[in-house]
Amino acid sequence: MLKIVFIPYENFSLVRQSALAVCDKLRLIADMSRLNTLSAVKKAGSGHLGSSMSAMDIVTALYFHEMNVLSAGIDSPGRDIYFSSKGHDCPGYYALLTAAGILPLEKLLLLRRLDGLDGHPDVRIPGVEANSGSLGMGVSKGKGIALGKTMRGDKGMVYVLTGDGELQEGQFWESLQTTAHQGISNITVIIDYNKIQSDKPIEKIIALGDLQRKIESFGWYATHCDGHDYNQITASLAHCRNITGQPKCIIADTIKGKGISFMEGPQALQTGNGLYKWHSGAPDDESYEAGCQELIGKINSQLKQAALPELSLEVFETRPKNRVRLKDTAEKVVSAYGSALVTIGSEHPELLVLDADLSADCGLRPFEQTFPERFIENGIAEQDMVSMAGGLALQGFLPVVNSFGVFLASRANEQIYANACEGTKIIYACHYAGLLPAGPGKSHQSLRDISLFGALPNCTIVEPSNGWETEKLFRWLVESGQGVCMIRLIISPSPRNIVLPETYAVAKGNGCVLKDGTDTAIVAYGPVMLNEALIAADLLESRTCSCAVINMPWLNCPDKTWAENELGRFGTVFVLDNHAPYGGLGDALIKTYMESDILRGKKIFSYAIQGQPACGTPQEALRFHRMDGESICEKIVSQLCLPCPSA
């Protein structure tokens, strides 16, 4: 059996009240919080361990030594304010808020769950000062908070923690320049310089060079410290507190995964053959237990030295070890995309692949390894990547630009438009499209990408439902697409393998019937919503409603004739959008209805993800938005005024 263990608040309370020397106390709180972090991520099934661990000592020193927030109160206008710009490190941050008594342990058990703690920080959580999760925005937001304090006459320093990879984002440098000019000095930025990005050393992705020189040249005071040495951390913070008239930056040298030996950067890179595997995701059972044992041993030995009682761990979950999970065997469209890149790329030497430090997540590794000279790693610099793709396209290449949809479609939106105006052809792959996985939270869930591409001139948007269709649609884009081509891909394993009709061939604007029906039809796209559509259709059958399910992968360009033939035969059609209720397939089809002759008493309704995307398990999030099969069935029953099952 696997036991997931947590340290309750009382243990922290004892340590905080103890007579330990400052640094010893801080170290103990940090190590205890490391254990809670590890367990929270293990329990959640995902989360960012590496940077939670590298930032832990810095944030501990801030909360339990430097800042006044615990004494002043988390709502006091004069409090010091801390937030993490990268936000990935929130499991560690939440663990510290638990140690401080701001969050109850029960909440930590609900990491990445509905009504629990979001996978990236959210201001609705007590103690959290700002949302984050998309990179490079923190200093800008921090200077706004800092200026707000000054304008209100409130005291308190603003501390912004940044990653190092996120210094590849232009906004970081943009914000350094304005902060210095605007004379905002009640802000201290701390760089968690752990030197590893998502899975490779920063030196291999986009090196930062002489950081201190760079930052000083932007008009900031900059200093270095060892981010795991409490004497150095507290001294640097005290030093910066006394520097006035200039914004301040502490470059803290840290070790990714610090505290659990096999997760620590240098060693982990070696055992991983150059790849760091503890950036995100929960550890396997063995690694979890090994990490626990190491931390518990270290903590208890410190407690013993301090003549404090040993840890009294609480066990919150036990289950059989090494369960086989669906996702280990299920199909992934992103893997099919990765294979298609290699296959189609080998036929098209003009095809280049661009990446913004998400090579593994976006399925690019096979291409990266097969065609290293045609793979361009651009770091976490989406705007630069997209404009660079524009230059490559002007030179006659076919760039395939990759990132998560929420970053690519929005951060680089103007650059995509500028490329579009040149009339060149570029393929944009928006990964992690849609609501799921819902654990990482709003900053990562992409529900606006269709709308962000939709108004571009000469733009085609597709989303495949399975691996086979991924290859076909991508090939269509490469060989027949023009102008702005966007492919939308879910990142999770498919909840079921969508089976397409044997006679189905990809043709622009045309979908296909997955399951026929006579009373009504559901139109959807992508594995997630088609799965829910099929569930809903099955439920409707039991209500004696024969419901067709139609796959429509062309999201912004439905063919009118196809729509007339396939949809026009139903009195009412329902469209499911794995997207916000604006600008998705539903809107496109409604417009097609209005512009065509289908509309003779016929109706079409669209169901989409309303409001901010919920954080939680897939089922929790789908249910919350009433986009799970059961809710969809209920909505259709209500819309069509179907009789009760008993009737």
Next chain:
Amino acid sequence: MLKIVFIPYENFSLVRQSALAVCDKLRLIADMSRLNTLSAVKKAGSGHLGSSMSAMDIVTALYFHEMNVLSAGIDSPGRDIYFSSKGHDCPGYYALLTAAGILPLEKLLLLRRLDGLDGHPDVRIPGVEANSGSLGMGVSKGKGIALGKTMRGDKGMVYVLTGDGELQEGQFWESLQTTAHQGISNITVIIDYNKIQSDKPIEKIIALGDLQRKIESFGWYATHCDGHDYNQITASLAHCRNITGQPKCIIADTIKGKGISFMEGPQALQTGNGLYKWHSGAPDDESYEAGCQELIGKINSQLKQAALPELSLEVFETRPKNRVRLKDTAEKVVSAYGSALVTIGSEHPELLVLDADLSADCGLRPFEQTFPERFIENGIAEQDMVSMAGGLALQGFLPVVNSFGVFLASRANEQIYANACEGTKIIYACHYAGLLPAGPGKSHQSLRDISLFGALPNCTIVEPSNGWETEKLFRWLVESGQGVCMIRLIISPSPRNIVLPETYAVAKGNGCVLKDGTDTAIVAYGPVMLNEALIAADLLESRTCSCAVINMPWLNCPDKTWAENELGRFGTVFVLDNHAPYGGLGDALIKTYMESDILRGKKIFSYAIQGQPACGTPQEALRFHRMDGESICEKIVSQLCLPCPSA
């Protein structure tokens, strides 16, 4: 009478073939091109003189001395490639392409006209290598071109000219970092360091500090030169040509408006009381003539010294001097917005105004001067500005964030989303919304802003039709709006003063009837499209079609009851979108129809701006897109199958 004069190609040809020393020849070509630039902008009625003049000597040295493009040919794969990242300076660039014989003089006469030369560079123009106009993208695109050359095995250096103000954009620094890491060295960036932004010194907006130190700290080779001294320019270029293994940057000290004494930066700032007035826009008649005389005198004296014949000027336009133009007297909604900021700002001390170096264009000057402590100048750094607004909102302020729609809605899109996720209230003012003015071209025309905001959770988008409604809608946003509030404003003078009914009161989701009718209705918003709607309705009357015109300022949230009452009485309704045919008011109303009971054989059609926005005069652009009153009338006639006038 005012005469607009141009120097024909033959004069340039003589100079180029002359035995003049290199620097003397370059200086003469540049000064002659300055005259053609001045005249082209005067003839066009708008354009950027200041930076055309400051960059002229650099670009002349590139084309007529350093680069191989004139000898190799503009399509040669091994040519050196030049483009301007800022693009504003294209009048000067076009003048040089004319001097080089690449563009005929006839084209230069069509600056900012349909089928002429776009107000910002476009690759469809012979000799133009990249589109630009939105700032900070150039180095990224340039490194893409440079890498493309290397991958294809082609020779030639890539030269990217940047402004200095655009170094406030984070993407510039983002691209420096990646270029250095990626080892791209066949690129030389030249900074036109004229030290004045749109109308103020860069030191007053966001100072750049020690530029050379900054750029060197990003791993680039950097050097300085006097950007008007041909010995220094050519020596710097030659020097950089020989530096291998590193990307290169020349910081060229220049003078904005160079060549026309009263437009030259230092002097012009003094006479303008600290404001530079020659950044954009055509000079008045007297200034044009004075500038011409000064340049002609200088050129002829150089020609005389070189024993070359005097200029033989061609006169392409004469007209009465100092005509009074409509736009000097017409209403401007942006002025009403500026007044509303002051009035409503004085009642709401929490209201702050943020600007990205477009204070005058966005009507912010009155607020800036009345409440300097609540006006935040953030420079050309939209992402930073928006995230900073997020921080200020978290501190309880109400930020009103301003820029042109095309920049604000797209460049800072992810930052807007991140703020929205925090649930704070922020007002975004998207200026220069819609197709007009069409002279500046695609980079400036904002046809996607509604779609870029539309999918944000809790978002309200409005566009006022006249000054009165501007104040009312802005007040509604300040006092009743929630979450993401977006106000869309045209920047040009209104083509007519839209008269609203005396009984009209602003109410969310409700429009008002400007002109009643019984047969059909046109729904539109904003002064531009309402004017065309009224023209179309008048034309339809002559076809015995009684057409109502309805103003609907709520672009993404039509009220269903209002729609049922006001639109449901017509068999067919036509919506005009001053926006791309995706995501605008038309789509919102079509969806409202489908979701409500209006839809009983009723129809609604939307007309919008298809494809890339055309460049030209307002009437040219409207006509090109078939969105002028006459074309709209024709489309409605055709849709409704109205009889011919003769029938």
